[in-house]
Amino acid sequence: xTGSEAAELPSAPRVPRxxxxxxxxxxxxxxxxxxxxxxxxxDFERVLAAHLSVNGTDLDAMQHLIxxxxxxxxxxxxxxxxxxxxxxxxxxxxxxxxxxxREAHPSDRRSVRVVPSEASVAATFAALGPLIFGVDxxxxxxxxxxxxxxxxxxxxxxxxxxxxxxxxxxAP
Numbered sequence: 001x002t003g004s005e006a007a008e009l010p011s012a013p014r015v016p017r018x019x020x021x022x023x024x025x026x027x028x029x030x031x032x033x034x035x036x037x038x039x040x041x042x043d044f045e046r047v048l049a050a051h052l053s054v055n056g057t058d059l060d061a062m063q064h065l066i067x068x069x070x071x072x073x074x075x076x077x078x079x080x081x082x083x084x085x086x087x088x089x090x091x092x093x094x095x096x097x098x099x100x101x102r103e104a105h106p107s108d109r110r111s112v113r114v115v116p117s118e119a120s121v122a123a124t125f126a127a128l129g130p131l132i133f134g135v136d137x138x139x140x141x142x143x144x145x146x147x148x149x150x151x152x153x154x155x156x157x158x159x160x161x162x163x164x165x166x167x168x169x170x171a172p
Contacts, residue, residue: 034157044131045059048124048127048128051123051127052097052120052123053097054093054094054097054099055093057080057082057090058094058097058099060080061080061087061091061094061100061114062099062116062120062124064079064080065100065114066121069115070103070113070114070116071113071114072105072112072113073088073112074087076090076091098119099116099120100114100115100116100117100120101114101115102114102115
C-alpha cells in the first residue's frame with residue numbers, strides 16, 4: 001500500500017483516555033513546543049506593549065477595542081474582568097497615549113464609547129503584521145493533509161483550554 005493510499009483509509013475512532021499529569025521528562029515533544037509558544041507569546045505581548053508604550057492591561061484593552069470596535073466603558077470592563085473604576089484609569093491612560101478617545105454614542109447621547117485611534121490601530125498592525133504573516137507563511141510548507149492535521153490538533157488544544165477554563169472554579 002502506498003503512502004497516498006494509506007492516507008485515504010478512514011482512521012480508527014479515537015478512544016478517549018483518562019488524562020494524566022505528565023512528569024516533566026515525559027511530555028510529548030509537541031506539548032513542549034506548544035509550551036514554548038505560550039512563553040514566546042507572552043514575551044511578544046510584553047515587547048508589543050513596550051513598543052506601544054502601554055502596560056499589559058492597556059494592551060489587552062487595545063486588543064479588545066481593535067477586534068470589537070468601539071465599546072462602552074462597562075463592556076470594556078467586562079471584557080477585561082476588572083472594575084469600572086479600574087477601566088476608567090485604563091481609558092485615561094489610553095487617551096493620554098493617543099491610543100483611544102471617548103466619544104458620545106451615536107444613538108444614545110447619555111452613553112460614551114471608547115474608540116481606538118486610527119494611528120494606534122495602524123501601529124499595532126504594523127507591529128503584529130510580521131508575526132501574523134510569518135506564522136501563516138509557515139503553513140505554506142505543508143501539504144493540505146498536514147495542514148488539516150495541524151488544524152485538528154490546534155482545534156483540540158483550544159477545546160481543552162475552553163473545557164479547563166469552564167471547569168476551573170473562581171478564586172475564593
